[in-house]
Amino acid sequence: MKKKNGSGxxxxxxxxxxxxxxxMKQQLANLRREFPPQKVRDYSFKDSFGNSLILSSLFGDKNSLFLIHNMGVKCAYCTLWADGFNGLVKHLEQRASFVVESADDPLVQRKFAADRGWGFRMVSSKGTSFKKDMGYEGENKSPWPGVSVFTRNKRGEIFRVSDAGFGPGDNFCTLWDLLDLLPQSYREEGIDYFYSEVR
Structure with a gap:
């Protein structure tokens, strides 16, 4: 189809x-694969019903794990990313397990996930040093968004092999590139987010 917009x-x-x-994205992907594996301990979490579980159990039958560092229900941006991941999770899980982590209480997570229609697994890192140890917690325990990828070897040892932070305009949300095709940039106007808060 012939392109109509813009001069030659x-x-x-x-x-x-x-x-x-x-x-450059391919070069970046190759560079990330050279990331020195970082051995991590088998952290403890709570599932959406308050049951204790450990990091190794999140792998299921896979040897790789996508773990999303979510800032919780008060972050509209994190909700936006999670909405997008919800449509991709079945595809991602063909290659690796997928879990979203936040410091919200398990009950808050469960209610909010149900309200959003999310089908992925969630765990609570509340009361643990996990976020800080992974570099996704700033001063005053302020959380940061991003993703870490973990692998597990035959001996059951767990390693973080890559990670990336999230932010407006990043490569982890399809919304940004689509909005950039519009005449008016969202970077100038900002974005409105509408979702019900869990109390």
Missing amino acids: GNQRRIREMEEQIRQ
Whole structure:
């Protein structure tokens, strides 16, 4: 289909930049794979019903685990990312287990997940040093959003092999690139988020 928007010169520059970005993303992925594995202990969490479980149990029958560092129900951005992951989780779980972690109480997690229609597993890290140890907790215990990938070897040892922080315009939310196609940039107008709060 013939492209209608933009002059020929601009279209050419756009395509060149798109190709450069694709190449740089591949270079970034390759660089991340050189990340020195970081051995971690078998942290304890609570599931959405308050039951204790350990990090190794989150792998299920997989040897890799995506663990999302979520800031909790008060963060609209984290809700936005989680909404997106909900549609991808079945695809991701073909290769690795997938869990979302926050410091919210288990009951709060369960109610909010039900309200959002989330189908992925959630665990609470409340009262643990997990976020801080992984580098996703700042001063005054303020949480940061992101993702860590863990692997488990045949001896049951757990390693973090990569991680990435989340933020507006990142590669972990499809919304940003779609909004950037609109005439008015969301970066100028901001984004409104609507969701019911769990009390």
